Amino acid sequence: MSTTPPDDTVPDGDDLVAAEYVLGVLPIDERRDVARRIETDKDFARLVARWQDHFDPLNDQFEPVSAPYHIKDQVDHRLFGTEAPPLQMPLWNSVIFWRGLAFAALALALIGFGRDIIQRPTPPIQFVASMAADGSPVRTMAIFDNQTRKLKVTVVAGDMPQDHSLELWLIAGNESPLSLGIMKSPQVTEFTLPQPVAAKLQNGTTLALTVEPVGGSPSGAPTGAIVAAGTVRGI
Template identity: 30%
Template structure:
């Protein structure tokens, strides 16, 4: 399948959130979510649409007899009452109508999203992951409004005679901007630079530096680069 096709991504994301994507197809989609920003964004969009739709339906507390029937259906060892039993309660018509409304509305939303241009969605989270040549994770960065929370992986074999420095390269600019020294183990928080803006960042990079950081204000030896991921 062509997972670069946005219409296909939207259809799979909708089925995943609705729960109709099952078996190996669902597992494959979950693996794709780990590596594809577009797939994560499409899934997030559908979660928002359907959560808003579900929240518009007024909840109703089932009666004790309804709970009894549900319990009997879950536990096959319990006798299930005959349909002629006066205690059996048939589902109320308005409950089925509500579920029918949700299914119909979900289908309409799917058609609108697939066949019409989508408005930009504001990302809810910004992260970055640096890996080595063997795809081992080294540093994970979680960005909020004020700070960069950086966690060093236990796979990192750090040099004690050097420091690792984080840089950002802005679009249209050649000069990297230092964001601070990275931790060699554990977690460290760095104050976010005022110029740190997701839409302006072209690349993040890590350089190997003397203890204390770059003596020139520029990267001495660039080791790793990665892109900022928007969720």
């Protein structure tokens, strides 16, 4: 196999077609044929995988470029039919609105607490938590709707770190922290909680934000400093 053919012939064979596919030099029609063959011919697919392995180290030369987050919203819209956010949503995005809402919600929580003493308590539909920590400039506000199982979190003060992610955790009683996901935007990040997780979000549950490597804690448990934490109250 190591014999080099004479100069006037084009070497051929499946292995070279596989290499050309991985390199990407083929014209569109041939590429489509090869892509179909990869799906149906396992031996050929193995040849392609082997060439891909050989060239993988060159991937280091693709420099990362930060991608605008709205692309993820469009992906979600295409996959899940979630609403792509309109370009401008002044009220929802306004920090003043959220600060106002935070205070209003806390006030409601206090009133609700007093009312529960004299009335038979009904299970709350909405929960709020104001999250902060000593020495941290970050203040956040969370609102959870038990019916839609949507938890909305917004940063009302402080900045999101550029080179780290803020990860949100739910701590119910003595259980270990449960990751709810990472904050995607300082305005509003919405987390849809699965039913078993939503059931843990009750009066007294703690929500906390920690600084984690980009993309979140690799281990599934918090690894970084707590920048904000707070207790959930039903309203």
